[in-house]
Amino acid sequence: MKFIDILRDHLDAFNQAYDGQITTSMRHAINAMLSCRVHTQRASHWVCQGCTHTADFPLSCGHRSCPQCQYNTTADWLAKQQAKLLSVDYFMVTFTLPYELRVVAKYQPEALYPAMFSVAASVLKDFALNSPKLAGDIGFTGVLHTHSRRRDLHPHIHFIIPAGSFNKTQQHWKKNKGKYLFNAFNLAKVWRARLLEQLAKLNLKLPTSLPKKWVADCQHMGKGLPALQYLSRYLYRGVLPDKSIKSDVDGLVSFEYKDSQTQSTKVRTLPATEFLWLILQHVLPKGLRRVRDYGLLRGNAKKLRLQIQLMLAVAGAVFPIIPEIKRRLATRRCPCCQQPMHFMGIVKRPTNLIP
Numbered sequence: 001m002k003f004i005d006i007l008r009d010h011l012d013a014f015n016q017a018y019d020g021q022i023t024t025s026m027r028h029a030i031n032a033m034l035s036c037r038v039h040t041q042r043a044s045h046w047v048c049q050g051c052t053h054t055a056d057f058p059l060s061c062g063h064r065s066c067p068q069c070q071y072n073t074t075a076d077w078l079a080k081q082q083a084k085l086l087s088v089d090y091f092m093v094t095f096t097l098p099y100e101l102r103v104v105a106k107y108q109p110e111a112l113y114p115a116m117f118s119v120a121a122s123v124l125k126d127f128a129l130n131s132p133k134l135a136g137d138i139g140f141t142g143v144l145h146t147h148s149r150r151r152d153l154h155p156h157i158h159f160i161i162p163a164g165s166f167n168k169t170q171q172h173w174k175k176n177k178g179k180y181l182f183n184a185f186n187l188a189k190v191w192r193a194r195l196l197e198q199l200a201k202l203n204l205k206l207p208t209s210l211p212k213k214w215v216a217d218c219q220h221m222g223k224g225l226p227a228l229q230y231l232s233r234y235l236y237r238g239v240l241p242d243k244s245i246k247s248d249v250d251g252l253v254s255f256e257y258k259d260s261q262t263q264s265t266k267v268r269t270l271p272a273t274e275f276l277w278l279i280l281q282h283v284l285p286k287g288l289r290r291v292r293d294y295g296l297l298r299g300n301a302k303k304l305r306l307q308i309q310l311m312l313a314v315a316g317a318v319f320p321i322i323p324e325i326k327r328r329l330a331t332r333r334c335p336c337c338q339q340p341m342h343f344m345g346i347v348k349r350p351t352n353l354i355p
Helices: 003-017 024-035 071-082 099-107 109-130 184-201 224-232 272-280 299-314
Strands: 042-047 054-058 090-096 139-147 153-162 164-167 172-175 215-222 245-249 252-258 265-271 291-295 342-348
Touching (some): 003 024, 003 272, 024 272, 090 109, 090 224, 109 139, 109 291, 153 224, 184 215, 215 224
Antiparallel strands (some): 164 172
């Protein structure tokens, strides 16, 4: 059962039900997914060296919301992040947008999501500078997730942070000891105050009633690789993997999810049009980056990271062996002799073969 098949089968009903709410970004995502591996002007050309059978296959759409695409993009990101890992413990800090502001995320994501990133980053940097245990510059990577496990709109940003800071004046790495980094309640207070101030500057219309207590979380994660792998799960491969969709019967779609409280597997069933909206509401505006690096982990800080890694090595830190992430090569079997076919390149498809 594939999301794209459900989209194709129920698209007319979806357009009618949500006319006026479908954004331009959603339209682009829908068109890309419907053409994925079907309506493309170019194709991959394959040849069987056993029986000389040839075949052309339409290309993938490459859209970041498409559940069929972006495996290699995820692998590339994870490989780059692994190269930045420091031999220290890591923490994960999560900033969550309250329920009352989700209407802003729904209608004005272009302004809200960048504001969430900039404010959360400023909070972390200032907490690190003011912390007696750190008192320096830190690095962190943030990933925007817009959904809960039930796939409802639930914007939040996860940040993974190496447990230490660098003092530029003293050229010294200061290790954070123990399983405590920042007070989550204090993080939430500053997060609330600064984000509301920023949204007011942007002249965004906010609900009249907002909760006084917001949610932030700070957890010790141990080493950094498991945290990176967690963040990569939903980064470039759509909101709901096809394997989680269990049925599309009589206009009702059922999918599995893991309950965040009990960790048990549950099934949610919705009318097909509501299901499509549930997933497509998470399509991000064009050009909005879902993942961002800051401080010591930013792209142009490679030299500084190497300096810190050398400091850690001199201090006796043991660097774990990180398994190499290899790109998964596409493979195809010849329909005639069942032997592996060989990829020969990209060719232009004849116009009469494009649906």
